[in-house]
Every structure is written in C-alpha cells, then in structure tokens.
Amino acid sequence: MSIDWFTVIAQIVNFLVLVWLLKRFLYRPILDGIDARENEIAERMNDATMVRRTAEAAEAEFRAEIESLRSSRGDLLKEAHQQAEAERDALLAEARKQLERDLAARQAQNATEARRYTADLHRAGAEALLALTRKALLDLADESFEHRIAAHAVTRLAAANDDLKKAAGDNREAVVLTRDPLPSDVRAQLERDLAAVLPDVTVRFDTEPALAPGLTLRLGGAQVAWTVDSYLDGLDAVLADRARQARAQGFTDAA
Amino acid sequence: MKLTPDDDTIFSIGDLAINATIFNTWLVMALLTGVSALITRNLRSDVPPNRWRTMLEVIVIGIQDQIQSITQRVDPRLLYFTGTLFLFIVTSNLLLVIPGFHPPTASLSTTAALALSVLVAVPIFGIGSRGLGGYLRTYIEPSAIMLPFNVIGEVSRGLSLAIRLYGNIMSGAVIAAILLGVAPFFFPVVMDMLGLLTGLIQAYIFAILATVYISAASAPPGPNTPRSKQEQT
Numbered sequence: 208m209s210i211d212w213f214t215v216i217a218q219i220v221n222f223l224v225l226v227w228l229l230k231r232f233l234y235r236p237i238l239d240g241i242d243a244r245e246n247e248i249a250e251r252m253n254d255a256t257m258v259r260r261t262a263e264a265a266e267a268e269f270r271a272e273i274e275s276l277r278s279s280r281g282d283l284l285k286e287a288h289q290q291a292e293a294e295r296d297a298l299l300a301e302a303r304k305q306l307e308r309d310l311a312a313r314q315a316q317n318a319t320e321a322r323r324y325t326a327d328l329h330r331a332g333a334e335a336l337l338a339l340t341r342k343a344l345l346d347l348a349d350e351s352f353e354h355r356i357a358a359h360a361v362t363r364l365a366a367a368n369d370d371l372k373k374a375a376g377d378n379r380e381a382v383v384l385t386r387d388p389l390p391s392d393v394r395a396q397l398e399r400d401l402a403a404v405l406p407d408v409t410v411r412f413d414t415e416p417a418l419a420p421g422l423t424l425r426l427g428g429a430q431v432a433w434t435v436d437s438y439l440d441g442l443d444a445v446l447a448d449r450a451r452q453a454r455a456q457g458f459t460d461a462a
Numbered sequence: 463m464k465l466t467p468d469d470d471t472i473f474s475i476g477d478l479a480i481n482a483t484i485f486n487t488w489l490v491m492a493l494l495t496g497v498s499a500l501i502t503r504n505l506r507s508d509v510p511p512n513r514w515r516t517m518l519e520v521i522v523i524g525i526q527d528q529i530q531s532i533t534q535r536v537d538p539r540l541l542y543f544t545g546t547l548f549l550f551i552v553t554s555n556l557l558l559v560i561p562g563f564h565p566p567t568a569s570l571s572t573t574a575a576l577a578l579s580v581l582v583a584v585p586i587f588g589i590g591s592r593g594l595g596g597y598l599r600t601y602i603e604p605s606a607i608m609l610p611f612n613v614i615g616e617v618s619r620g621l622s623l624a625i626r627l628y629g630n631i632m633s634g635a636v637i638a639a640i641l642l643g644v645a646p647f648f649f650p651v652v653m654d655m656l657g658l659l660t661g662l663i664q665a666y667i668f669a670i671l672a673t674v675y676i677s678a679a680s681a682p683p684g685p686n687t688p689r690s691k692q693e694q695t
Contacts, residue, residue: 211468211571214483218566218575221487226546228495234542236502237522240515 325443332442333435337420340435353385353393356422360433361400364424367431368404374429381408384415384423467564468571483569490553490566521549525669532670533677539590540676543583547576548669555661559654565661573628580623580672584616588679597679619675623668 341352364371375381383389383397389412398410408426421434467482474480501514511519525545530536554565566572588597601612641649 209466209468209570210574211481211483211569213478214468214481214569214571215575215578217484218487218569218572219579221484221491222546222550222576222579225491225494225550226542228491229498229546229549230542232495232502233498233518234522234538234545236498236505237515237518238538240502240505240511241519241523244511 328446329439329443332446333420333439336435336438336442351390351393352420353389353422354396356433357389357393357397357400360422360424360431361397361404363431363433364401364404371405371426371429371431375405375408375427378427379408380426381405381410382425383410383412384418384425385412386414386416386418386420388412388414466569466571467566468569470564482564483566483572486554486557486564487566487572490550490557494549494553525549528670529673529677532673533681537680540587540673544669544673544676547580547672548665551576551665551668552662555665556658558657558661567661567664568628570628573623573625576668577621577623580675581616581619583672584619584675584679587676591680600679619671623671626664626667 337352344350344352344355381401389397394412401408401410405426419434419436419439421432421436423430423432423434467486470482471479472482472485498518501518505515522541522545525548526536526541529540529544533540551567554567557563558565567576585597588600591597592600601609603612641653
C-alpha cells in the first residue's frame with residue numbers, strides 16, 4: 208500500500224475536471240429544466256386559478272340573477288295579471304263601443320228604411336187616394352180630377368188676385384207645374400181662367416215628377432199650390448193612429 | 463497479486479506513465495459525462511421529461527435533498543462538489559462487477575486525492591461563507607487552547623476519509639480475488655454482490671461526511687450547527 212503522488216495530483220485534476228463537466232452537462236441542465244418546468248406549472252396554476260375565479264364570479268353572478276328572477280316572479284305575475292285585466296277591460300269597452308256603433312247603425316238603417324217605407328207608403332197612399340178621387344169624380348160627377356183642380360185653383364186665384372199681383376211685380380210669366388202633363392182642354396181652360404184673373408200674364412205649362420199630384424202656380428216670387436199633400440198627411444195621421452191602436456191592442460192581448 | 467491499480471501501466475505519454483487508476487478514472491468520467499450530455503442535450507420545458515431525464519432528475523434532486531437535510535440550506539456549489547464525489551465514487555464502485563475493471567477508488571492515491579480535495583474544499587467553502595477571519599476563528603473555538611486539536615482534527619478527517627474509502631473498496635476487491643482463487647464458482651459472486659452494497663454505502667458515507675465537514679466550516683457558529691453534530695459523529 209503506497210501513494211503515488213503523480214496519481215494523486217492527476218486524480219485531483221481529474222476530479223476537478225469532472226466537477227466542471229458534471230456541472231456543465233448534468234446539474235445545470237437538470238436544475239434549470241426543473242426550475243423552468245416548475246415556473247411553467249406555477250404559471251399554468253395561476254392561469255387556472257384566475258380562470259376558476261372568473262368562473263366562480265360568473266357562477267355567483269348567474270345565481271344572483273336567478274335568485275333575483277325568482278324573487279321578482281311574483282311581482283311579474285301580478286303585473287301580468289293587471290295588464291291582462293286592463294287589456295280585457297279595454298277589449299270589452301271596445302266591443303261595447305263597437306256594439307253601440309253597430310246598434311246605432313242598425314237603428315239608423317231602420318230609421319232610413321222606415322222613412323223610405325213611409326215615403327213609399329205615402330206615395331202609394333197618394334196614388335190610391337188620387338186614383339179613388341179620380342174614379343169617384345168620374346163616376347159620380349162625370350168630371351176629371353185635373354178639371355176640378357184647375358177650376359178650384361182659378362177660384363182660389365180670384366180670391367188671392369191682389370196678393371199675386373204684388374208678389375209677381377214686373378214678372379209677366381206664370382208657370383203652371385204639374386207632376387204629369389195636363390190634358391189640352393184643361394190647359395185651355397186654365398189659360399182662359401188665368402187670363403181673366405191676370406190679364407197681362409202669359410201662362411207656361413211645365414211638369415216636375417217630384418211634385419205631389421195637383422197643381423202649383425209660380426208667378427215671380429209667389430207660389431200657390433193645390434195638391435193632395437195635406438190629404439196624405441191626414442191619411443198618415445189616420446194610419447199612425449190605427450197602428451198605435453193595433454199595437455196597444457196587441458200588448459193588451461199579450462198581457 | 464497487485465493490491466492497487468496504480469501499478470498497472472496502461473500506456474505512457476513521454477515519461478508519464480498512465481496507470482490503470484488514471485485510465486479507469488477517465489473511463490468513469492467519460493461514462494458520467496457522456497450519459498449526462500446525451501440525456502440533457504435537448505431539454506425543453508414544454509416537453510414532458512422522458513424516463514432517462516426523470517432518472518437524472520431523481521438522482522440530482524435526491525442528492526440535493528440529502529445536502530439540504532444536512533446543511534438546512536440550498537448551496538449549488540456544495541451540490542456540484544459533493545454530488546460529483548458521490549457519483550464518481552458510486553460509479554467507480556459499481557463498475558467493480560465488470561471483469562477486468564479495477565475501480566479507481568481501490569487506489570489509495572485516488573482516495574487520498576479525494577480526501578485532499580475535501581480537505582482543501584473545507585477551508586475554501588468556509589472562507590467563502592464566513593470570510594477568512596471568521597473561518598480561522600473556528601480553530602480557536604471554544605478557546606485558543608483548542609487550536610492544535612482542531613488542526614489535528616481537520617487533518618485526521620482527511621486521513622480517515624481516505625483510509626476508510628480505500629480500505630473498504632480495496633479489501634472487497636482483494637477478498638474477491640482471493641476467493642476467486644480458492645472457490646471460483648460461488649463465493650466470488652457473493653462477494654461481488656457484497657462489494658456492490660459496500661461500495662454504494664461507502665460512496666454515500668464519503669459524500670455525507672464531506673458535506674458535513676464543508677457545511678460545518680461554512681455554517682454560522684451556534685449551538686445546533688452541523689459542526690457540533692459532526693463532532694458527535
């Protein structure tokens with residue numbers, strides 16, 4: 208057992224070289240790699256922690272929102288009920304108004320139809336009255352309706368001669384208006400009678416379908432009429448009275 | 463029979479005779495450096511470590527944890543020094559199983575060189591940690607009367623380290639060689655297995671003692687410093 212000092216020195220050098228080599232190729236790379244990996248793991252854990260915190264915050268926010276919605280559900284339902292009731296009332300009011308409008312329109316239509324019916328009835332009555340009068344005059348007195356009207360008009364004109372002259376003023380044309388054209392003999396008679404009453408006045412005959420049966424004389428601003436309207440009004444009054452009596456009788460029977 | 467590989471000259475460079483101790487040391491150095499460089503040549507932090515890198519990490523972290531458990535602090539320089547001591551000794555001792563390979567640690571010159579390295583490293587680490595005055599003051603503690611005893615203690619540490627390592631490794635190799643001549647079929651295998659175990663233990667003890675010595679010299683003085691523990695060892 209001996210010590211070779213050359214070997215000792217060489218081994219010391221070898222050992223120091225080995226220290227450097229292992230530091231260069233083993234310790235540094237391994238420790239640096241571990242540090243880098245630990246840093247990366249720490250960074251990823253920090254990122255994961257941040258993501259988790261963000262997720263937890265979002266979860267808390269959503270939970271609060273859900274809780275808020277749950278708590279306000281009763282209020283929302285109440286408000287919805289109120290809105291529904293208001294909507295229902297508005298719809299009912301609108302329906303009532305529409306119903307009233309329809310009823311008013313129906314009543315107006317009924318009134319129009321009643322007026323039209325009354326007018327038709329009036330016209331039919333006039334026609335019937337005229338026909339009966341015409342027939343009665345012809346059968347009983349052998350005289351036409353137009354002759355009697357013309358004769359009656361001339362008689363009335365004579366009574367109102369002064370008033371007519373005042374109303375006529377400077378106008379020298381009298382217009383005889385009838386619903387139907389007058390027979391020529393009646394026209395001639397009227398011309399003669401009017402010439403006797405109003406000598407300076409010329410006579411012109413004209414027709415107007417809207418007029419009631421009879422005769423209307425216009426002279427300037429004056430107008431004198433002999434028609435069956437007054438008789439028809441009397442006929443209406445009689446018919447209305449009869450209708451009232453019939454309705455009253457119907458109610459009594461129903462009671 | 464040659465008791466030390468110092469006597470085997472492998473080749474000569476001029477007047478310098480390269481013996482088996484130096485040559486085998488180079489082999490061990492080449493093996494350690496080559497394997498380390500091969501595994502750590504392409505390290506990337508974003509790539510999971512493979513099994514070889516994991517093995518190196520386990521070894522390095524294990525050594526670092528052992529040092530930290532003794533010194534209670536992390537000192538990369540101590541890791542480089544004592545870690546290399548451990549890896550060199552353990553590799554040399556484990557290569558004992560290769561027929562014809564004489565471990566460098568079976569040479570008293572190698573163990574003396576390693577002990578001298580530790581002997582020199584102790585004041586270097588101590589001065590680096592405490593400063594020159596602080597380190598020299600440790601020799602007169604607890605009183606100046608203890609100066610010669612402390613000096614003798616320091617020298618005897620190196621001697622004990624060298625003799626301990628050399629004796630264990632050399633004796634194992636010698637006993638294996640003797641038994642190989644007496645009973646060549648069974649006992650050498652058992653002795654080689656025992657040699658692996660004792661070699662590993664010796665490497666551990668050598669590195670641990672070196673760590674204790676260096677940390678005792680470099681740690682701040684106190685009642686619970688490693689120096690106090692080391693004195694009890």
